[in-house]
Amino acid sequence: MDFDKELDARNLNCPLPILRCKKGLSEIEPAKILKIMATDPGSVKDFQAFCKQTGHELLAQDEAEGVFTFYIKKRAN
Amino acid sequence: MAKKLALIASKGSLDWAYPPFILASTAAALDYEVSIFFTFYGLTLLKKDLSDLKVSPLGNPAMPMPVPMPNFVQMLPGMESIATMMMKQKIASKGVASIEDLRSACIEAGVKLIACQMTVDLFDFKKTDFIDEIEFGGAATFFEFAGESDVNLFI
Numbered sequence: 001m002d003f004d005k006e007l008d009a010r011n012l013n014c015p016l017p018i019l020r021c022k023k024g025l026s027e028i029e030p031a032k033i034l035k036i037m038a039t040d041p042g043s044v045k046d047f048q049a050f051c052k053q054t055g056h057e058l059l060a061q062d063e064a065e066g067v068f069t070f071y072i073k074k075r076a077n
Numbered sequence: 078m079a080k081k082l083a084l085i086a087s088k089g090s091l092d093w094a095y096p097p098f099i100l101a102s103t104a105a106a107l108d109y110e111v112s113i114f115f116t117f118y119g120l121t122l123l124k125k126d127l128s129d130l131k132v133s134p135l136g137n138p139a140m141p142m143p144v145p146m147p148n149f150v151q152m153l154p155g156m157e158s159i160a161t162m163m164m165k166q167k168i169a170s171k172g173v174a175s176i177e178d179l180r181s182a183c184i185e186a187g188v189k190l191i192a193c194q195m196t197v198d199l200f201d202f203k204k205t206d207f208i209d210e211i212e213f214g215g216a217a218t219f220f221e222f223a224g225e226s227d228v229n230l231f232i
Contacts, residue, residue: 013173
């Protein structure tokens with residue numbers, strides 16, 4: 001999947017992946033896509049909850065060898 | 078309109094420093110307006126120097142220990158420092174944020190930090206011991222934002 005910015009949140013624990021994600025989203029334009037990688041298993045539910053509450057769109061997520069990857073499209077302002 | 082979160086932070090040990098700063102920084106990331114009222118031992122969390130936050134196994138039977146440790150061993154001089162050192166190593170090795178980092182994240186996100194003036198007087202704290210990004214207030218100040226908050230927690 002195409003993305004506009006990539007963020008590495010591997011080996012970070014709750015709530016750091018979410019805080020980094022929030023910061024990453026603030027650095028891109030609306031409708032652009034942020035790719036985030038994390039290893040915290042709790043981040044799967046947390047990113048879903050984050051997007052549900054903030055209106056950013058979780059386009060896709062997958063897992064490979066213990067690394068979770070999320071693609072989040074920034075909401076229109 | 079943004080949701081609002083009001084927290085009271087009343088504890089000042091290393092372990093109990095986490096819940097208010099984790100919840101506040103996360104809520105801010107979720108676009109909440111957040112205020113934390115620091116009272117009694119919680120005021121320690123607003124000091125410039127956070128390096129002397131400690132955790133004690135004493136009186137905390139649920140604290141995981143590498144080997145079983147009777148109370149009379151836990152009360153020996155130096156045990157608190159050892160427990161704190163082990164906890165800090167664990168925090169770093171598991172990728173858990175430091176309290177300094179979480180507090181900075183809160184400040185950066187605009188979380189309001191309010192120090193209880195009565196506690197400052199009670200314990201003879203100096204205002205210069207605290208970070209600059211705080212306000213001082215009392216119970217009425219807490220209710221000013223707690224009364225219109227969606228979530229209120231006492232920690």
